[in-house]
Amino acid sequence: MSRARAPEPIAEEDALAPRRNPDLTGHEDAERLLLDAWNSGRLPHAWLIGGPPGIGKATLAFRFARFVLSQGHEPPDAGLFGAPPPPASLALSPDAPVFRRVASGGHADLLTVERQRDEKRDRLKRDIAVDDVRKIGPFLRKTAAEGGWRVAVIDGADRMNLSGLNAILKILEEPPPGALLLLVSDNPGGMLPTIRSRCRKLTLQPLPEETVLNLLSQHRPDLGGEDRAALARLAEGSIGRAIGLAEAxxxxxxxxxxxxxxxxxxxxxxxxxxxxxxxxxxxxxxxxxxxxxxxxxxxxxxxxxxxxxxxxxxxxxxxxxxxxxxxxxxxxxxxxxxxxxxxxxxxxxxxxxxxxxxxxxxxxxxxxxxxx
Missing domain, CATH: 1.20.272 (Zinc Finger, Delta Prime; domain 3)
Structure with missing residues (x-):
């Protein structure tokens, strides 16, 4: 969850897809933690972003990936006299070239691995293909095409089988310089302890019901107030679940x-x-x-x-x-x-x-x- 193609306009109906979504609501503390890690100059090479489905984990991962890819090779030295102030936000304008290349799947220094669609059954496959996972190591070891970082996002990392997990473990044991691995998981506890121990863990909490209600008002204004309130309660803090239920x-x-x-x-x-x-x-x-x-x-x-x-x-x-x-x-x-x-x-x-x-x-x- 890599598809390289030329940048294209971002369709309105795809605006909530994590790689295309410029907004993230309700996870300010998590954003601040990532930003502080970057500004410290000692950014961990691997992060395990966990929490319930549909609350914004993948959106945060792509938000951070865009930020890192836009910053150049090294984090700023905040202590250097005369250096520009460190970044104060992970936000990137949707009009920024990096944003648009990431949104279209066309950034040469970003690899996204996720479950693929089973064309016969017209649904996502149960697991992430191990062959896709094995592409990550060679990708991260290459020299960055744009002179900065190489970033890999595994969306649904708990969907890797044992062979895939072992492939990731090899990367974590000898991480390449200038490489960042972001693992997004609904169930971090189900992953190998050796993987968890080698990642910086970041756990996102369900969104407040009022936040889900506000996001539904923004993204599904066609719904009546009673329906939005019911969906917000059904979603239990997951805007993804709320919108998915509305569409289904x-x-x-x-x-x-x-x-x-x-x-x-x-x-x-x-x-x-x-x-x-x-x-x-x-x-x-x-x-x-x-x-x-x-x-x-x-x-x-x-x-x-x-x-x-x-x-x-x-x-x-x-x-x-x-x-x-x-x-x-x-x-x-x-x-x-x-x-x-x-x-x-x-x-x-x-x-x-x-x-x-x-x-x-x-x-x-x-x-x-x-x-x-």
Whole structure:
């Protein structure tokens, strides 16, 4: 997540893509840490940027990559008499040549590695190809084409297999001079300890709900205020998730799902079959993935809230009453088992390519059995 091509105008619909996004909101402390590391003259050669999906990790990585590529070979010597003041921001104008070359994938000193698209299934592949990872070492060892730094960004670093991780470890053990490696990961804890120990770690936190709401107002002004508020709550601090759900029709699916669960403890079988038909009418429209993700998310939210002894603010009306009814039917331990069982059920079904409608019906039946 390298595609070298001539610079092109930045399309408005691509403005939120991390390599093209000039803005980053809510991570000022992380930006300051990166800037201070640069200005110190002792920039670590590798950073592991972690945190939940969709909160701006890759946007920050490309923001820093653009900054470094625009600065020349060495960080400024802030202590040198007469030297220009050190940079005070990572921001680069979208009109700057470096920005536009990075945005178009045409900067000779930047290599981006990410999951590629499976053309047959029209979705991203599960893992980053090891051959793509192995390009990083030779790339970073080359002399910079523009006389500055060589930068590699691995977007989705936790998606590397063991061979890919070992290839990265070799780079970290003997980092080339003038090279910067930025690893972006939703799950840094799942990476090899030897990799984590050789990187400077930077963990980003979920965005405040109000920030997500403001960003939705900016990027999706077509949405009504009630829908924006519901999406901001569903997103749990992830603007990427909020926008993704908006584009996938996730809010309508969630409302339908809560309405269906609201018929528990006696599930409305007719409605359940209609819901399953809707999700599986087409294999490539993403409704099945969105709905199953929302069901697992809701169960996790319910379990966490039950453990705390307080219900969260409702995304849609009726959730609190539903949670109360289910909590009265079974205790925390049983609902934790249900949550874990449904997660495993969806994971096994996907790997075994089982009938998706039946998978959904079986998951709903598991909830019904626990609620009865």
């Amino acid at each position: 029709g996730g809010l309508d699916l969630y409302r339908e799902l809560i309405g269906l669960l609201g018929t528990l403890p006696r599930l409305d079988i007719t409605a359940a079959h209609a819901f399953g038909d809707k999700l599986t009418r087409k294999q490539d429209d993403g409704l099945y993935e969105t709905a199953t993700d929302l069901l697992v998310w809701w169960l996790a939210r319910f379990v966490r809230s039950l453990a705390r002894g307080a219900w969260p603010a409702e995304v849609v009306a009726g959730e609190a009453a539903l949670m109360t009814r289910l909590a009265n039917a079974r205790g925390l331990e049983r609902w934790v088992e249900v949550w874990e069982k449904v997660q495993r059920h969806f994971a096994r079904a996907e790997s075994a390519n089982l009938d998706r409608k039946q998978v959904v019906l079986n998951a709903l039946a598991t909830l019904e059995a626990a609620a009865t």
